[in-house]
Amino acid sequence: MRQRASISLFHGAGQPFELCERNIPTPNTDEVLVQVSLATICGSDLHTCTGRRTAPTPCVLGHEAVGRIAAPTEVRDAYGEPLHEGDRVTWSIMAACGQCEYCNKRNLPQKCERLFKYGHAQSAAPHFFNGGFAEQICLRPGTAIYRIPDTVSDVEAAPLNCALSTVLGGLTTLEPVEGYSAVVQGAGMLGIYAACCLRERGFEIVACVDRVAERLRVAEAFGATHTFNLSKDSATEIGDALHDLTGGRGVDYAVEVSGAAAALVNSLDWVGVGGSCLTLGYVFPHADVTIDAHQIVTKCLTVRGNHNYHPSVLGDALRFVEETRDRYPFEDLVGAVYPLVEIDAAFDRALQGDLIRVGINPTVEGDAF
Ligand SMILES: [Zn+2]
Ligand SMILES: [Zn+2]
Incomplete structure (x- = not known):
């Protein structure tokens, strides 16, 4: 077994990452050591590296990840099956105490x-x-670990334990409706996953709203039936169009994943009587929004927030991609992959905002793709 392995250290907003080596720990019997084969840069990693939210430093960022178990283990997967060295796995973004x-x-x-x-x-x-x-990465007790099906690639699997699981976990908190209408605000990774999840649930109208035309084009490939560009159309114009599409009622679900302050205001405007507003995007402090709470009362609305996800949802996320990967180009969502030594360039690329996801492959030495 190798003695040392490379890590990247985040020291604070605006500072370059530090690459260094540390002695690989001998995992305890309730821990699992994993050789990371791909980790994608999540929006919350970008919030941290730009200082929009803080992290204890030094910190190894990155939580959307997959890899192979790198040492013998006695730990079992989330279904209670034994895990083995060499198994390709993903895991819940968090470990819980269970008590x-x-x-x-x-x-x-x-x-x-x-x-x-x-x-x-x-x-x-x-x-x-x-x-x-x-x-x-060393996985702790209380982490839900899942084997990745052979048919699902690393690129398809890496974003599941944060982005897709967050979306699936949020949608399960809403009153189910069948075959109706939804608007998704934000066509980044979460919004795109939300679009295809809603389509797979039989929603007839899935409208996506963003300011970036390229992202809206991607959303169309993931089941968006209508797209609106907020840099061209006003919120009022989009609301009018949604009312026209829904026989004057307004949408059944408004899903906010953008983190934009106006998105919650728009959700309350655009949703119809008895509808639900799900908000997932305000994952940074001081997301102050002024709303007209009159709408919540008079339209009998449900407003739900959701953070992280129940660990069982990651199993649902893996199954979802395994079953629908023939219908949606999940692999295309990761637009570039960099080796670990180029982590600064990878973050710069991600901050440009035109790619849905940028990945880092720590096990390759040179250019990835
Ligand atoms: Zn994340
Ligand atoms: Zn606990």
């Missing part, structure tokens, strides 16, 4: 009182291997 009020009584292990989140913790002795932008 606290939220874990035991409220079915919210994602809000565990002792929650640990990969890619958000300080990299310090003895836990250096906490994040995905590193050759290896």
